[in-house]
Amino acid sequence: MPPMPSDSQSDASRQTLPARLRSIGSIVGLHVKKHAGVGMVCAVAYFDPGNWGVDLQAGSQFGFRLLFVVLLAGLFAAFLQVLATRLGCVTGLGLASHCRVLLYDRPKHPLLYRWLGLYPLYILSEIAIISTDLAELLGSAIALCLLFPRLEIWQGVLITAFDVIVLLALRDPLRSTPVKMFEILVGVLVLAVLTCMVMVIAKVNVDWPRAFEGFLPSKYIFNGDGLYTSVGILGATVMPHSLFLGSALATQDRLAIEVPPMVVKLEPPSDAFDKETTSKTLTRLNRLIEFFVSLFRTPPPSQSSTQVKRHSDRENNSLAFIQAHLNHGIVDIVGSLLGFAVLINSLILMLAGVVFFYNNDGPKIDSASLFDAYDLIHDRVGASAATLFALALLASGQSSSIIATVAGQAVSEGFLNWRVSPVVRRLLTRLIAVVPSLAVAVAVGRPGIDALLIASQVILAIVLPFITLPLIYLTSSKTYMRVRRPQAAVSAAVEEDSYDNMVDYSSGMAATILGCAIWLIMLTANAYVIVTMIIEVRR
Template sequence: MRDGWAWRAGDGAAEPSLGAMNASVPVRATGSWPRRLLAFLGPGYMVSVGYMDPGNWATDIAGGAQFGYTLLAVILLSNLMAVVLQALAARLGIATGRDLAQACRDAYSRPVGIALWLACEAAIIACDLAEVIGTAIALKLLFGLPLLAGAVLTGLDVLLILLLMRRGFRALEAFVIALLTIIFACFAIQIAMAAPPVRDVLGGFVPSTTIVTDPAALYLAIGILGATVMPHNLYLHSSIVQTRAYPRDEAGKASALRFAIADSTIALTLALFVNAAILIMAAKVFHGSGHTGVQEIEEAHALLSPLLGVGLASTLFALALLASGLNSTVTATLAGQIVMEGFLRLRLPDWARRLVTRGIAIVPVVIVTGLYGDEGTARLLVLSQVVLSMQLPFAVIPLVRFVSDKGKMGVFVIPAWLKILSWAIAAVIVALNLKLLVDTLTGG
């Protein structure tokens, strides 16, 4: 470990995170608070995508079907943890002008940096794998395409990414927010159709002893918590908050930090609604009708319309899944670029970066689907989440360590109470992820 940041000469000016996109979005220096906030809205919504991607759906469905509204408390706790950690990522980026990957490169020896890069690349590929599977399932549900064909078609989204990136960062954010709006609307309509009892829903947000005493409930709770913070989201957020053209002095950074935290907190509240809505819908429709064994996305889709008595329900479910998969594609691509440039200073053309990661993700889906059919793909989705769990400590621990160090953060170092809270959250998430990993590998 080097003393302080020990930035190499010229690094900060020569290598801004995300290159030309850094400080490319103008913001208001004066005006009302809501109008100034509007200019900062965007990065938080891009980060929130990772909290409602296809990899999270199966856990929420299984939790609601098996235990009703009980695990809503776990979703709420997970979201509160996410709010804190994403705020730390934003703080690191704004205070130091470095994203998490750049910070790791400059703070650790090269062998450690390479190891962290490899771990993060594995996580991004695993996340991309979940997106391929989720999008392929959505295409199958909506258009009847075989999973194999749907997985291959997902490779074409590289064209979409290229088009958006050429139009600037605001276009990228607008696309993400538009798809998030579709997801939100789909689940709002489904919740209205299901009409869950408000008292039971509110009661679900109160922690229950069942979560701890029932081994099956505890396992699902660990799964929900374990999939809460996507490792690449921390790298992503620490970079994209720097796309705003705020003054790079102390006052400008302090103002930007306030707006960035407000942005991510609002966006993660939307993610809380979506995740809670999936579980609430499963609780009302499946648990309420005795279908407590529903676990897979396709099974949930098949049962929704018959049990609700509304043909549109399953279509809305599949549409939200497709929007989720497409959205995750954008953020994973951007995270991949940030990680590669931050750790290695290696810049690849956007199309090359996307083709490499998406190609690596498509190959296992094609092989597993061809050999084992749809059931094998569902297992592959679970495996992708385990890989993400393995990488999480290597992102959370450096982040908390950096923002706790006054030598690195200066006046923006986190206060003692937040330091204690951050380390506690890191310890809980790491411990639960490790338990989830062990249980998954041992069949516990």
């Protein structure tokens, strides 16, 4: 029989409890102060206006029965986003930069790899970002038309064409240190979406036991229309541009106090003007002109990019950096995606189920659009609930639009080493998205806008397997995910790398198999959607 603990041992254990609580509190405080933010930024992509359209369609057709698919899509997204975070934190490079280093200068047939691998992948990534920005543009324009009924849809498109340029001009989120004001801005918009949706749900009569049953697998998922809608939820939830952005932001040192010199400061360059002379001689007008000129300057290289052409020519991040950042980053990503993205998508689907599917007043609408949802909420729930719905849609479109632009920067710099200011990048991406939106809005009106919104999600579904494949491959490879131990750094110049001197951060067999399974599910689902759409068009 083991000996009983003495009173002194019990007192010692009781005395350590407050110390443990203080330690846990300090860890939580450090996480909130330094590490929280990237998860919120990445979560925005998973409840953009494109998701709204799919969730409204699912709720209007099947009620609460496809909530399980929303949860499953959120888990898939969280898994892939964690892989992106691991890749950026361990290697110090974003996913786009890894693709360039992997495919640009192969030992054999380099031109073949570039023109058949790297450049097509870059073009697909840009198409995904433009399609994403198209959905954000349309969602924001629709929200403005709902809030201001006299506004024509084409006028809403023009207004939202230049919506967040000023916001992005304040600082560049992709430089070496995180821009907390950028993360706070995105967090405020996310909280605005969640608050508005909670207030709308509070105004409708939700059958909560039936709603929670929807998070369990249902036979309706495998019906013809149910399978098609479920595939649409999966395709609209996992966003390619968020994987690029998440891996790039994970490379930043979030514990650094001083701003590194590579960060661009919005002030006249020191080689042109002396600080003291500048403060005395420049007028306010000149300073204002200098500020706007600085917005269009080419930024310095970001932390997530590199000039090397092969992985063997560079080192991954230090073990100390990874230990200080990786777990915090994973917790931030998973908590934000499950706590915000999945919750908001679930609330949208519940709202559509209550208003369209379970409400026996008036005719049923099998496939509800954003305009239909607003009109029925206004008629059946009230004007205040409809206004909150429109405000939530506007906040979703604006926050997602900001994220798409920053992701575009990461893609262009990572794939091609092409650096451009956030304002210029925003103008280029937005102008490409404005042309089809404005043409459809003027020629067809609201029905054409709905069709264009759905088309943007189909394009994203087609691109997604091509983007996730290199992510799964890179994170499962010990070659790219190994980190040198501190004691091995001294002898690195004279000793060859061995697994004894390295710490392996690759995914492992189980995670790799799971990633491949998710990839196959997405590939099969997207192929099913495309074939189904072709059959419907031929009919």
